Amino acid sequence: MIGIVFLLSLTLIFGYILQLASEKLKPTTSTLVTTINNTLPQTQCGQCGHPGCKPYAEAIAAGEAHNKCPPGGVELITTLSQLLNRDTIAFDISHGEIETEPLIAFIREDECIGCTKCIQACPVDAIVGAQTLMHTVIIDECTGCKLCVAPCPVDCIDLLVRG
């Protein structure tokens, strides 16, 4: 009988102590998302199913699989699994193959009609041009995210390997 009473009182006391502790020791906002975001290649290509790199970083922090980034490739998976203490998993092919060399968009200038659709699509403003005027890609800025290829009505953008 005394044992039961003692055990009950013990659990009550410990429960109270933990409740007190969890109030006082609030965890600070997690800097995890920013660290993950810094490791992602920031091409904002969206091949991972998320509109940009930051949303994908938040998803990874929340626990989503970290193997959906084709530009990142195998090195990204190893660094992320090290950072998050998860085991290294193989690359998820459903999101496109791993890009080994960096690509650059290139506009074939004779076919471009100046519709500025690709300018709106480019996440890093790497395409220079205006309505009905000639468009060209800034080589240093282009991250090879292939987003401008789809909206182009005359399909005059092709992807070349960076020299």
Add this chain to the structure above:
Amino acid sequence: MKKIPLVELEPHIDLDNRHARWSNEAKHFNVPTTMLKVSMALIPGIIVLWYWYGNGVWLQILNAGFWACIGESIVLKIRQQPIIPALSDYSALLAGLLLGICLPAQAPWWLGCWGGLTASMLGKQLFGGLGQNPFNPAMLAYLILLLGFPIEMTVWLDPYSGADMQTAATPLDRLNTPGALWPWVSVQLAFLIGGLWLIQQKIIPYALPAGVVIGFLIITALVGLPFTSVILGASCFGAFFIATDPVTSPNTQAAKWLFALGVGGLTAYIRSLEHFPDGFAFAIILMNSLAPWFDQLFQPKPSHFK
């Protein structure tokens, strides 16, 4: 960011049309000659031992050396790696030699065989082969034998009467009988000569033996052991031949001193506990495990692309 080791990442660097290689006369110092020179430095010590304990000493040394090479070739066969180049650097042979010296002259043959096999297989090849084993193979094998077969390991003939000595010491151990001081003094002096020659040949750094002896003296003074134990134990043999194994000792100068002082100190301390004949093997294994950490402490940080 953990770097992917280059060896697995890309095929081995193409040596053929790479840059010119230095002319090889500057090469007075390569792996096989190092190992041979260390073996030669052992000879004075072995001769003195042979004088006191009869030709059982030679048997043990050759037996352990032979089995060490057998163990090495077995593992290399299993791992489908070329056997001849690995054996031709005499490192397995040297490990066997060092172990053979520590075995009592009258020990049965299978003791040397077991010791040689464990030295080369468990001590060296299991951890990745030449240059990658954290523990000194000879000392590891000696420790296994000491803990596994305590009786056979501590039976030494009395140098004078040839009678059975129950708790006699091997060069690594301590002799209880006060009378038998002189044999050990001569053994230590012989190994001392070999060791100094090695230092002169620049095969071993001076920091390690010096540190071991200093550490040993300090702790014996602190713990209050009789001064004679300095001569009896493994001091000179261990300091010059075991502690200076380049593979298992640290690389930076400061870490070498710390490592050597640790080995000397621990040996004296364990010997003062009087439970085991001699603490050198334990001290070496413990300090070998600390060596990589010491290196990391004293290693200058290389500068990278920030």
Add this chain to the structure above:
Amino acid sequence: MSAVPLLKQLKPLTGGVFINSHKSVTAETAYQFIPTPPQLIYHLHNKYLQYLPKVVVGEQIQAQQVIATALTETQAVSSNLHAALSGQVIEITQQRIIIAVSSEPDLSPQNYAFDDYKPALLDHETSSHNLLEREQAALQKIRQAGIIGLGGAGFPSASKLNRHLHTLVVNGVECEPYITADAALMVAEPGNILLGVIELLKIYPQLNSIYIAIEDNKPQSIKAIQTALAQLSLKTQYAQCVHKIQLTAIKTVYPAGGERQLIEQLTGRALKIRQPASDIGIACLNIASIAAIGQALAFGRPLTHRVVTLTGNALTQPGNYYLPIGTSFGVALTAAGLNSQKLHQVINGGGLMGQAVDMNKLDSIGVEATTHCIIAATATEFAKPNERPCIQCDACVPVCPEHLLPQKLFQTNDYSLACIECRACEVVCPSYIPLVDYFTAAKQQDRTQFIKQQRAEQAKKRYDARKQRLAQIARKQAAVAVTIQQSTAIKPNQSKQPTLRQLKTQVNKSKNLLRQAQAAYLQLQKNQASTAESLQQAQHRVETSQFKVDQAEQALSKASQAK
């Protein structure tokens, strides 16, 4: 002639390894000449510069004519490439220009003896203004003469010189095995070297110490420079310059000749990692570059020839040769008596840092300004023993001049930017590990990683800026939409129930305006001097105000009907 004192170096070299210098065959012999090469091959790319061709295929060119220039970002000339001999351009590609030679070389170099040298500008009465101007002109001349580091690095010499220099180091230390080009130059042309030093003194009078460093295993070079200095000190006007020059003998250790190591040995000052020497006011120039600068500034002669050591057991007459830049390796080696059966490997550069050259391309590779040694090696000369695992023997730790731990870098597959790739650690490695190749591979791997990371940061910045801009535009459009919505919202309720009083006040206001306009018009009519336009304007004003009154009345009547 008082013997010029030979000083000792300030600090011994930290690290370094003693190796067999292989210089006995070609050491300190004066250079020889070779018959004119049939073709000259000029390479347009080197480590620091990319040249653009200035000539066209088939064009006839004269000796010393500029055939290609390298431009800096601001389109200023950073260095020129000159044709050594006159001839016709037969081929121009992305990488090289080939010239078929048609003339005999007439430029046999002579050692300068300072007899008729005009020292006018040596005294320092010139004001700082035109000193600055003269310095810029001199640097421009050096650039146009195409003088780059002849010690093997090829760094443009002009960019090493600036106004804050206080020490000049003339690097005659050839610590790498096999190379004796500088020694030959010192023995043959000590005067030209001193000419270069004096020319630099003319444009940088604030230089207070000039070190000429030579290895102590080259007695003849030291004697040659000493005698030249002694002769120079006889001429009174140079005595003041000569006493600034300190001839120092450096202990022969490899790599004592490295720029960073030599500066530390002479001045005791250690450079930070990747810090150029000009940051701390020191310029370290190779002996050959100094001589070339002397020729360019004193006589305006561009860099067209250089001394190259041709050694190796596969040559019957090894020695130092004065080659026009552009002679192909094949021609040069055959001129030095190549025995092709024994030839196993050709190395461009010294015994340690040299690069193996593709054997069947010997005739298509030309001597550049940076080639100072070509080794025709037999099979046994550079044996390639098989590589063994590292046994942590730490032989490489005391040898590294930059205090690195080569075996630790190798073990963790790491690299360090401080590594000058002198391969001293490879010389002493008992396991024959090509350490520097592993370091350079790891460095390259990390460099691409670093560039990728930088590009990611750049992309992130542009993406955030774009998102911010779009958000701003969206906010602005939203604000405009809101105002439009507000204004349209107000207009309809105004027409539905405009207060009559407002309309009435509007009618009265427009009537007053009309009255004023009519009065102004009448007054203008009375006053004879008023011009026709002012009359017309007044009439126009009357009409507009009349129109406004009618409009207001119309609105009033409509509103009162709707009421």
Add this chain to the structure above:
Amino acid sequence: MNHQDFYIIFASGLFVHNFALSQFLGLCPFLGISGHQKSAAGLSIATTFVLTLASGVCYLAFQYILVPFELEYLRTLVFILVIAMVVQLSELIIRAASPLLHRLLGIYLPLITSNCAVLGVALFGSQTQLASLPQALWYGFTAGLGFALALMLLNSIRIKMSFAHIPAPFKGAPIALVAAGILSMAFMGFIGMDR
């Protein structure tokens, strides 16, 4: 509480009866975490904190409540409860103090509750007649230090082994077990230290 007892507890906790290397308790975090240096340091601090606190509280609970009321049979249950509370407390503290360490430790932090070394300390503490609360605390602390020492030694070996070309079947945990075995052999040299 003379000076001698404290030395004996120190010697046995740290060297002779080291929890990880002589008594082979708490091996799963010992092998699991010794690969990464930072998290190994973090875990050893957390374990030492938990051990000290748990040993003290268990001693109090045992001596002043269980013994007077003859409830010794409840010993294990109470100890588990105490340890669980202390581990949860330490997890909260670590999560607030350094989220990075908290994430690095990951599963191993709550795993301390099921770490047999912690329960071992509490049970051994109640068996051997610890004279007073400070001795119990000291016993827990030295046990924690012993665990930290063993963890550091194995981690130092694994630094070197991470570069070695270990045969494929032995990569990872098996070679760590071999190294731990060799270490425990070396620790046998300290027998007789606590005489």
